Every structure is written in C-alpha cells, then in structure tokens.
C-alpha cells in the first residue's frame with residue numbers, strides 16, 4: 019500500500035493510507051540509510067512510503083520503501099550528537115504567521131525564515147495575524163511591509179484568527195497542498211490551526227493513539243488533514259524553519275533583491291559590508307534594497323542567527 023507519514027516519533031510512524039484515508043501504526047523494515055544525509059531519523063512527516071499490513075500483528079504495518087523526497091527541512095538535534103533531524107518532507111509551501119503588534123515579530127526572524135526557505139526551495143506566504151488590534155496607522159504600516167515582501171516574491175494575507183476574519187482566504191490558499199505552518203511564539207499559530215482544521219482535538223487524539231500509547235509526543239511535527247488532499251504540518255516548539263549552514267559567500271544569493279546584483283561588485287568575493295565598488299551597498303544607499311533586509315543580511319553574516 020501507499021501512504022504518507024503523518025507523525026514520526028522515532029520508533030513508530032503513523033501513516034495515512036492514500037486510498038483508504040485510514041491511519042496505520044508502522045515500523046521500518048531493517049535499517050534505512052539515506053545517502054549523503056547525516057540524520058538521526060530516517061523518516062519524517064510528509065514522507066511517501068510503501069507499506070504492508072502484517073496479518074498476525076493486529077493494527078501494525080511494516081514500511082518497505084521510502085520515496086525520493088522533493089524537498090525537506092532539517093534542524094540540529096537537541097541532543098548534541100552532531101546529527102540533524104528531518105522535521106518534514108515534501109512541502110508545497112510554508113506559511114509564516116507574523117504579527118506587527120502583541121507581539122511584534124522581528125524582521126530578523128522573518129528574514130532568517132525566508133532565507134532558510136530559499137535554501138530549501140520552499141515558497142513562503144506571510145500571514146499577518148491579529149489585524150483586529152490594528153488602528154488606521156496599523157493597516158497602513160502592514161500594507162507597507164507587505165508590499166516590500168511582495169516585491170521580493172513573498173505574498174501575504176491578513177487575518178484575525180480569533181474573529182475569523184481572513185480565515186476563508188487562508189483556507190483557499192491551502193487547497194490541495196501540504197503546507198507547513200510556522201511562527202514565533204504567541205503570534206496565534208494554534209488559534210489559526212484551530213480555525214482551519216475541523217475537529218482538531220479529535221484528529222490529534224487519534225494520531226497520538228497510533229503513535230505511542232501513553233507517551234506525550236507533542237513536540238513532534240504532525241500532519242493534520244484539513245480535508246482529503248489538503249494538509250497542514252504543525253511544528254510545535256519549532257519556531258524556525260530549520261538548519262542551514264550557508265557559507266558567508268553564498269548568503270546574499272538567498273536574498274532575492276541581492277541575487278540579481280551579485281556579479282557586479284568590483285571584487286568577486288565581495289561580502290557587501292565595506293568593500294569599495296559594492297553594488298549591493300549602493301542599492302541600499304539608493305533605497306532599492308530595504309534597510310531592514312540589509313540589516314538582516316549583516317546579522318546573519320555575523321553569525322547572529324540564533325538571536326531575535
């Protein structure tokens with residue numbers, strides 16, 4: 019049978035059968051190694067697998083094949099083993115929930131997320147939540163920020179998860195896709211998931227029942243069905259998209275507004291900080307590159323990418 023991993027706890031995998039829509043508790047046959055990837059978990063949420071139900075062991079099944087991943091996101095293991103952990107695979111898009119008030123998401127955080135998504139080839143839409151708290155100036159400010167990101171290729175939507183405003187438009191954005199939902203703590207990610215996924219509590223309870231009885235596994239990513247063919251991956255406790263080790267010389271290539279200018283600086287190894295004849299700095303001075311974006315570039319370049 020063919021299916022998709024909806025939860026992975028390391029020892030057990032919960033797989034949704036493509037044809038039946040049913041959940042199966044699966045384990046892996048033998049040892050799987052994924053070429054060129056040093057990761058602690060061979061399988062992740064979103065992986066497409068082949069599996070077979072074992073007649074004698076009731077309710078459990080064995081995975082025999084993992085399909086090649088279209089993309090995946092990884093993060094550093096919390097146990098300092100040097101290994102990384104695949105958070106999710108085969109994403110169609112990432113939706114980053116941000117707020118301009120209560121709390122204000124920092125541009126540094128947004129830009130790091132966007133750079134990581136560029137590196138993983140995952141398109142991002144920004145969801146500006148809590149618009150019910152805006153005054154007139156707030157809407158003007160939001161439009162300005164949204165316009166800046168749209169010009170870089172990152173569209174956005176506005177919503178208020180608590181009132182339901184804009185939620186239907188976000189629901190439409192999900193149609194037929196696997197979408198990873200991310201956001202800084204307190205921006206309303208859980209509230210939004212509740213508004214988007216019908217019977218959320220029942221569904222998460224059902225998945226937990228299949229993953230590991232009695233063990234709390236809420237820190238693992240989980241694929242939730244909005245409706246057949248439309249899924250959200252919730253990543254509790256994971257604020258950032260994941261780990262990328264981008265060599266300093268390549269960083270500017272993940273900023274769309276800098277990418278186009280890269281071969282035009284006087285020095286081929288220009289890092290766009292202080293060098294004479296730097297067209298990136300020139301673009302910043304002339305306002306063609308937004309200052310907060312350049313600031314984000316500088317702080318990532320300086321390795322300040324774990325702070326907010």
Ligand SMILES: Nc1nc2c(ncn2[C@@H]2O[C@H](COP(=O)(O)OP(=O)(O)OP(=O)(O)O)[C@@H](O)[C@H]2O)c(=O)[nH]1
Nearest residue numbers: 147148150178179180202203204205206207208209
């Ligand atoms: N005014 C307003 N408050 C909201 C909105 N969405 C969420 N909140 C509130 O913001 C607070 C945080 O919401 P959560 O959904 O728990 O946020 P979260 O992003 O899941 O946060 P973590 O669980 O820490 O990751 C709660 O008090 C929500 O009621 C909104 O659209 N407008």
Ligand SMILES: [Zn+2]
Nearest residue numbers: 283288290296
């Ligand atoms: Zn330069």
